[in-house]
Amino acid sequence: xxxxxxxxxxxxxxxxxASELTRSQQQLKLQTHxxxxxxxxxxxxxxxxxxxxRYGAIFLDDGYRERRLYVDSRVxxxxxxxxxxxxxxxxxxxxxxxxxxxxxxxxxxxxxxxxTALWLITDEKYxxxxxxxxxxxxxxxxxxxxxxxxxxxxxxxxxxxxxPPVTNPFNRERWLKLARDISAQFNAHPELFDSEVRxxxxxxxxxxxxxxxxxxxxxxxxxxxxxxxxxxxxDGQLLDDSRDxxxxxxxxxxxxxxxxESAAKVIEELLALRQAPAIDPYTGPAxxxxxxxxxxxxxxxxxxxxxDRQDGDNEGKTFKGQVGRQVLPSFLTIVDDPTQRALAGEPxxxxxxxxEEGVKGQRVALVEKGVLRNYLLGRRPxxxxxxxxxxxxxxxxxxxxxxxxxxxxxSTKQVSDAKLKQMLIDEAKRQGKPYGLIIRDITGGNxxxxxxxxxxxxxxxxxxxxVDVKTGQESLVRGVEIVGTPLSAVNRILATGQKQGIFNxxxxxxxxxVPVSTVxxxxxxxxxxxxxxVEGKDRPPILSSPAAAQAPAVQEKP
Numbered sequence: 001x002x003x004x005x006x007x008x009x010x011x012x013x014x015x016x017x018a019s020e021l022t023r024s025q026q027q028l029k030l031q032t033h034x035x036x037x038x039x040x041x042x043x044x045x046x047x048x049x050x051x052x053x054r055y056g057a058i059f060l061d062d063g064y065r066e067r068r069l070y071v072d073s074r075v076x077x078x079x080x081x082x083x084x085x086x087x088x089x090x091x092x093x094x095x096x097x098x099x100x101x102x103x104x105x106x107x108x109x110x111x112x113x114x115x116t117a118l119w120l121i122t123d124e125k126y127x128x129x130x131x132x133x134x135x136x137x138x139x140x141x142x143x144x145x146x147x148x149x150x151x152x153x154x155x156x157x158x159x160x161x162x163x164p165p166v167t168n169p170f171n172r173e174r175w176l177k178l179a180r181d182i183s184a185q186f187n188a189h190p191e192l193f194d195s196e197v198r199x200x201x202x203x204x205x206x207x208x209x210x211x212x213x214x215x216x217x218x219x220x221x222x223x224x225x226x227x228x229x230x231x232x233x234x235d236g237q238l239l240d241d242s243r244d245x246x247x248x249x250x251x252x253x254x255x256x257x258x259x260x261e262s263a264a265k266v267i268e269e270l271l272a273l274r275q276a277p278a279i280d281p282y283t284g285p286a287x288x289x290x291x292x293x294x295x296x297x298x299x300x301x302x303x304x305x306x307x308d309r310q311d312g313d314n315e316g317k318t319f320k321g322q323v324g325r326q327v328l329p330s331f332l333t334i335v336d337d338p339t340q341r342a343l344a345g346e347p348x349x350x351x352x353x354x355x356e357e358g359v360k361g362q363r364v365a366l367v368e369k370g371v372l373r374n375y376l377l378g379r380r381p382x383x384x385x386x387x388x389x390x391x392x393x394x395x396x397x398x399x400x401x402x403x404x405x406x407x408x409x410x411s412t413k414q415v416s417d418a419k420l421k422q423m424l425i426d427e428a429k430r431q432g433k434p435y436g437l438i439i440r441d442i443t444g445g446n447x448x449x450x451x452x453x454x455x456x457x458x459x460x461x462x463x464x465x466x467v468d469v470k471t472g473q474e475s476l477v478r479g480v481e482i483v484g485t486p487l488s489a490v491n492r493i494l495a496t497g498q499k500q501g502i503f504n505x506x507x508x509x510x511x512x513x514v515p516v517s518t519v520x521x522x523x524x525x526x527x528x529x530x531x532x533x534v535e536g537k538d539r540p541p542i543l544s545s546p547a548a549a550q551a552p553a554v555q556e557k558p
Contacts (some may be wrong), residue, residue, distance in 0.1 A: 009109040010207060010217050012480075013163070016111035017041045017209045017495070020118045025211050028126055034133070036126055037081070038074040038153065040180060040358065041118055043067055043105050049170045049201040054194070055547065056184030058176060069106030070356075070397035073125035075133040081152040082133035083380070150311075150381035151164045151199045154388045157358055158213030160358070163353070166219040168203040175199045179255055179316065185263045186229055187458060191497050192270055192550035193541050195229035201250065212359040220516060223247050225254065227263050229272050236537040237502035239273045240443070241266045241462060246515075247347050269463060278479030279466065282530040283492075285427040286437040287420055287522055290501020294518030295442050295459050296482075297409050298507070300490050305366050307377040307385070307402040308510075318487065322372045323384060329493055330370040331413035337363040338390065338405035349504040350405035350513035357392035357400050358414060364389045369412075379401040395512025403509060409520035410495035420497055421467065421522050427494065428469045428524060437530070438465045438474065439482070460533075480530035486535065491523065497522030 021041055029035040045067045052060035075082040106113035110139045110313065186195040200222050208216040242261040243272035247253050254262070289298055303309065304318040311320075319327060328334070338361030342353045352361050357379045365373050375382050378392025378400055392400035415423065421438070428436035441463035460555035463473040500519050507516040 006121065006378070008162075008165075010165075010205065012111055013109060013114055014207050014209065014217060016114050016278055017043065017118065017207060018215065019111075020115040021209050021211060023123050024119075024126075028122065028162050030088040030127070030130060033130055033265065034075050034436070036073045036075055037077055037124070038072070038211055040072045040208065040214075041122075041295065042070040042072075042356065042397070043107075043207040044070075044112070045205040045207075047137075047168065047205075049172070049204045050196045050198065051175050051179050051200075052196055053173070053176075053179035053183040054196050056180055056187055058180060059196075060198075061172075061176065065107060067107060068397040069103050069105045069117065069121060070394075070399075071121045071125045072357075072538045073122060073129045075129045076152065078153050078155050078225075079151045079465045082129040082136060083152050084132060084136060084179045091417045110415040118554055140254070148383050150386060152380075154379045154381050154386060155213060156214075156276060156378075156379065156388060158210075159358065159360065160213075160215050160293075160382070161354065162215075163216040163219050166221055168221045169203060170201045171250065173302075178259060180301055181256075182227060182259055182263050185260070186267065187547035188543070189267055191274060192229045192231045193545065196226070196521075197204050198224070198226045198228075199253075199262060200224040206248075208354070210358055214356075216354055218353050220352065222468050223253050225259065225441070227259065227266055229266055232538070232540045233274050233278075233478070235278065237278065237533070238538070239270060239478065241273070243424070244441075244505065246349050248351075252347060256468045266359070266426065270326075272476055273463075273478050276476040278532075279464075279477040279530075281532055282330060282437065282480065283369055283527060284431055284436060285424055285524065285526055286439060286528040286530075287424050287524050288442075288528075289438070289522050290497065290499065290520055291439040291503045292439045292459065292461060293523040294409070294501065294503040294520040295320055296489065296523070297520055298404065298407055298503075298516070298518045299459065300484070301328070301367075302336075302404045302407045302451055303378075303509070305372075305375050306404070307375040307382045308380055308403075308452040309381075310375060310382045319375075321370055323374070325372060326370050327487070328367055328370040328414075328490055329339070329371045331411050331496075332367065332370055332490075333365075333412075334367040335363060335408050335410070336376055336391070336405055337408060338407050340408075341364055343408075343500070343502060346502050348406045348519070349506075350407075350517045350518040352405065355392045355400065356394045357388065359390040359392065361390040361405065364391070376402045376404060382465065394512045395514055398510075398512045401509070401511045403511065403514055404516050406517045406519065409500075409518070411521055413495050414498045415495050415520065417522070420495060421472070421521060423495060423524055424467060425469050425472060428435075428467070433469065435466045435468050437528070438466065438467055439463070440481075461530075462493065479533050481533045482528060483531050484529050486517075489528065492524050492528075494524045494528040496524070513524060 049063045168351045202263045225245040272491040376391040377390045394400040424436040443460045481542045503518045506513045
């Protein structure tokens with residue numbers, strides 16, 4: 001007789017979570033106070049492998065495993081509950097325990113140990129929620145009643161989903177050899193005084209249950225390969241360059257030849273940047289290549305369309321109350337689509353099935369032909385939008401907030417690259433500028449959305465080319481950063497290129513670092529402002545590297 005298949009250990013743990021959730025829902029109540037009206041439990045099982053090499057040798061070969069727990073306990077009702085904006089918890093009480101700081105789950109598949117860990121966290125979370133609720137009701141006495149105030153929490157339909165297990169192979173021997181070989185390429189260039197080749201493999205298994213009846217088991221894998229190096233220009237400015245690759249499968253990472261070519265390109269670009277002149281601050285027309293354009297839309301527009309930023313006394317609320325109004329040029333449309341796994345065969349980092357609040361990820365049309373239509377929403381409603389669209393995201397066991405996933409920019413005003421460059425030259429001439437700029441690569445950016453300080457964003461370009469208006473000749477320059485105010489920048493886009501580019505990476509915000517993608521075409525801006533980058537004055541290493549010192553001297557021919 002064939003043996004019965006072993007029960008899926010994930011389902012054993014899910015049952016344990018559901019049992020403890022039911023017990024808390026039925027029995028957890030402090031004397032005459034309110035019981036929690038909503039509870040959810042989430043377990044994230046992290047399995048990571050990482051290899052890092054420098055100077056032709058392995059510096060890190062490690063792996064780790066951990067399980068992190070998150071408990072959401074809410075007192076009150078969907079209309080008005082204990083939740084407050086991130087960072088505004090009323091933490092004035094000196095009472096309480098340290099249970100909530102212990103958010104680890106057992107690595108063993110022990111239902112009893114898991115229930116015990118959840119029991120302690122739930123107890124403290126309920127007490128904290130009750131305290132928050134009573135304090136919030138007291139604070140509400142001093143506030144003017146707002147008839148348009150949205151509910152505290154969305155009510156969602158229950159979902160049951162169990163994803164089949166996903167394998168996460170890791171060919172350690174291949175990656176060890178490749179990391180050594182690629183990192184050794186940099187030894188021949190002592191001007192690049194530090195470099196690294198890093199390969200990572202991450203798998204996250206997530207279990208989720210809630211008192212609404214939702215039960216989820218999902219698994220996600222993400223592989224990364226990163227080649228980076230740093231140098232200093234003769235004037236002391238620190239320069240960096242990198243190539244970053246992401247894929248949901250190990251087989252999706254680039255082959256050895258492509259990695260070697262990428263490392264050679266990093267070396268070539270950094271050596272060129274060392275010799276490139278630093279330019280003065282600039283205001284004028286510029287072309288942002290697709291990746292740089294994507295960072296602009298991510299920082300200047302995407303963050304300001306996150307639902308949690310439409311409320312709260314500390315937020316600038318750039319787009320609040322603008323639904324149905326023109327906010328961007330009419331040839332631009334922006335959507336965010338976590339359901340899109342890839343574009344033109346290239347994986348998108350922001351793909352997922354369900355968000356951290358148990359809601360299915362959904363495609364959202366944010367801006368249509370320049371008109372604002374919607375926001376990115378988790379389960380914190382926004383006036384006029386009372387349901388989540390599956391964008392409540394977080395890292396680890398941080399509190400989820402509305403975040404971007406795959407932000408996709410589309411344009412109906414497309415021209416060829418050659419035409420876009422000619423338009424740049426014509427616009428620079430019209431403005432009386434001796435040159436325009438093309439920004440072909442960018443390391444990333446950041447933005448301020450609060451009402452403290454100015455509504456601004458910043459990008460850090462890497463490969464910037466000055467285009468002479470007389471000859472059209474391009475020359476590499478360095479030493480500047482993109483700065484600006486969001487609405488002013490994006491509304492000065494004159495036209496876009498025809499080909500969309502993909503920027504894969506991670507975005508950091510209140511709820512941690514989450515994988516994201518931005519898809520955008522090149523964009524010609526009528527005006528962009530570049531300020532001088534931080535000027536480093538540190539002296540580079542005094543001696544040449546040992547690798548350079550050991551290199552055989554080149555004999556001149558007689």
